[in-house]
Amino acid sequence: QVQLVESGGGLVQAGGSLRLSCAASGLTFSSYAMGWFRQAPGKEREFVGRIRSATSTSYTDSVKGRFTISRDNAKNTVYLQMNSLKPEDTGVYFCAADSGLVDFRNPARYDYWGQGTQVTVSS
Numbered sequence: 001q002v003q004l005v006e007s008g009g010g011l012v013q014a015g016g017s018l019r020l021s022c023a024a025s026g027l028t029f030s031s032y033a034m035g036w037f038r039q040a041p042g043k044e045r046e047f048v049g050r051i052r053s054a055t056s057t058s059y060t061d062s063v064k065g066r067f068t069i070s071r072d073n074a075k076n077t078v079y080l081q082m083n084s085l086k087p088e089d090t091g092v093y094f095c096a097a098d099s100g101l102v103d104f105r106n107p108a109r110y111d112y113w114g115q116g117t118q119v120t121v122s123s
Contacts, residue, residue: 001026002024002025002026002027002097002111002112003024003025003026003114004022004023004024004095004096004097004112004113004114004115005022005023005024005114005115006020006021006022006093006094006095006114006115006116006117007020007021007022007023007117008020008021008117009093009117009118009119010118010119010120011120011121011122012085012119012120012121012122013085013121013122014085014086014087014121014122014123015084015085016085016121017081017082017083017084017085018082018085018119019079019080019081019082020036020079020080020082020093020095020117020119021077021078021079022034022036022077022078022079022080022095022114023075023076023077024076024077024078024097025076027097027112029073029076029097030073031099032097032098032099032111033050033051033052033056033097033098033099033100033101033104034050034051034069034071034078034095034096034097034098035047035048035049035050035051035095035096035097035098035104035110036048036049036050036069036078036080036093036094036095036096037093037094037095037096037107038089038091038092038093038094038119039091039092039094039116040090040091041091043091045094045107046060047060047104047105047106047107048060048063048067048080048093049063049067049069049080050069050098050104051069051070051071051078053071054070054071057069058104060105062088063082063089066082066083066084066085067080067081067082067083068080068081068083069081078095080093080095082119085119085121086121087121087122087123088121089119089121090119090120090121091118091119092116092117092118092119093116093117093118093119094113094114094115094116095113095114096110096111096112096113096114097110097111097112097113098110098111099111
């Protein structure tokens with residue numbers, strides 16, 4: 001049984017930082033690309049970033065230079081370091097696992113999802 005469990009969310013002031021973690025089990029972690037998505041109230045789930053390897057990462061434009069995704073295959077964990085947070089970064093953050101190679105900004109392409117962790121950035 002595949003499980004993805006996010007942690008690290010919380011309330012932070014604008015300009016602050018948070019680091020989210022996503023611990024995976026029940027899958028061959030190193031074989032999957034790992035994505036982060038977020039969903040604000042009343043909005044669709046949107047792509048934040050993705051990592052396949054240390055040298056293969058992608059980010060949505062609004063977080064480039066502020067967010068960094070990394071992974072530790074020995075710990076079956078992916079991280080999302082979020083710096084210079086803005087109120088518009090508020091939402092539930094989800095990690096997801098993808099065995100494919102294409103269309104990685106599309107949440108429907110992902111095989112497994114975590115339950116999400118709330119991030120709230122106050123102004």
